[in-house]
Amino acid sequence: MSLLKKIDENLIKALKAGEKEKVTVLRGLKSDLKYARIAKKDDLTEDESIGVLNSAAKKARDSIEMFKQGERDDLVKQEEFGLAIITEYLPEQLSEDKLLEIIKAAIEETGVDTPAKMGLVMKVVMPQVKGKADGKLVNRLVAQLLAQ
Numbered sequence: 001m002s003l004l005k006k007i008d009e010n011l012i013k014a015l016k017a018g019e020k021e022k023v024t025v026l027r028g029l030k031s032d033l034k035y036a037r038i039a040k041k042d043d044l045t046e047d048e049s050i051g052v053l054n055s056a057a058k059k060a061r062d063s064i065e066m067f068k069q070g071e072r073d074d075l076v077k078q079e080e081f082g083l084a085i086i087t088e089y090l091p092e093q094l095s096e097d098k099l100l101e102i103i104k105a106a107i108e109e110t111g112v113d114t115p116a117k118m119g120l121v122m123k124v125v126m127p128q129v130k131g132k133a134d135g136k137l138v139n140r141l142v143a144q145l146l147a148q
Contacts, residue, residue, distance in 0.1 A: 003049040003089055004033050025082040029089070032056055050090060050131040057086045061134075094132045096141070102128055103142055115146040 007030050014022040036052045037044050044052070060083040067075040087093075094102075106124040110117075121142050129138060 003046070003053065004030065004044075006089065007033070021078070021081055022085060025085045028082075029053065029056060029086065047131070053086055053089055054131055057083060057090065058134075060086060091132055093134075094129060096137075099129065099133055099138060099141055100145070103138070103145055107142075107145060112146065115143055118142055118146055121146070 007026055011023065011026040011030065014026060032052050032055070033044065033049060036048065040048070060079050063079045064076055064083070067073075067079060103121065103125055106121050106128075110120045110124055112118070112120050118139075122139065125138055125142065126135070
């Protein structure tokens, strides 16, 4: 079943249950997916749909950071709720240990030994973890390993 169909089904359930906040988040996701489909002028593949949801999750994480800096706890809770719903539709995220294994293998493969050449490692790692790990976390772990 496609992500859009899953979201549609859950949207109907949330509407019937009167869950206003969840309805708002699901409508937003549905809208994001439809806009991406229109922009592509064709149906989205599963990977493309996951990419759209990853983008929505990244926006939510960024908003959470900004709202925390602005001491807007009410908006932080709202964004965290939305992020929790978005992550339900994303593939299971890789653990930090698994990410470290992938990164170490990429470092060996590329022969990179300085943080200045971090981009070479990222080019190898990111396609392997696409949709399964946050890019900021991967970036931080690569930087840590190369700094050692």
